[in-house]
Amino acid sequence: MQGMAGHQAASAKTKPLYTAEQKRLRDGSVWTLVQGVLAPVQFLVFLVSLGLVLRYLATGEGQAAATISIVIKTLTLYTIMVTGAIWEKVVFGVYLFAEGFYWEDMVSMLVLALHTAYLVALFNDLLDTRALMLLALAAYATYVVNAAQFILKLRAARLQSAAEAMTNAGAAMEAAQ
Numbered sequence: 001m002q003g004m005a006g007h008q009a010a011s012a013k014t015k016p017l018y019t020a021e022q023k024r025l026r027d028g029s030v031w032t033l034v035q036g037v038l039a040p041v042q043f044l045v046f047l048v049s050l051g052l053v054l055r056y057l058a059t060g061e062g063q064a065a066a067t068i069s070i071v072i073k074t075l076t077l078y079t080i081m082v083t084g085a086i087w088e089k090v091v092f093g094v095y096l097f098a099e100g101f102y103w104e105d106m107v108s109m110l111v112l113a114l115h116t117a118y119l120v121a122l123f124n125d126l127l128d129t130r131a132l133m134l135l136a137l138a139a140y141a142t143y144v145v146n147a148a149q150f151i152l153k154l155r156a157a158r159l160q161s162a163a164e165a166m167t168n169a170g171a172a173m174e175a176a177q
Contacts, residue, residue, distance in 0.1 A: 031087035074115040114139035
């Protein structure tokens with residue numbers, strides 16, 4: 001049991017991602033399910049759009065399809081950002097920049113800014129098609145970084161839950177002895 005005590009001491013040093021109440025709110029919120037559905041949908045839209053953009057840049061073909069896909073990707077991003085802000089409000093009490101998701105939200109702002117810049121440039125004819133596609137790729141690169149942040153955060157939450165379960169099981173075993 002000495003290993004368990006060492007694990008508990010190490011766990012006490014790192015702040016958990018969710019308090020017990022936040023975990024209850026997260027698990028009970030419909031917005032958690034919405035985010036769980038929208039995230040893979042957005043990733044699929046991203047992959048299709050990325051392929052269309054790269055095809056256009058490589059061949060000069062499919063400009064309309066690539067442009068439409070970027071607009072759809074951006075609308076999907078706006079949807080997940082709005083619903084994500086609602087989720088954050090339900091779980092953490094703030095719409096953005098909750099302590100546990102501060103850096104993910106900061107990078108999300110850059111992702112939003114680049115996608116919005118694309119739409120502004122597109123609808124105001126500010127850039128030629130190639131420059132628009134390169135701007136979309138910059139937006140997509142930041143999206144990939146942001147998606148990786150959220151995947152790592154999800155993994156951390158799962159590890160936290162597993163560590164809590166082990167701690168609870170260890171305490172139950174000690175109490176039984």
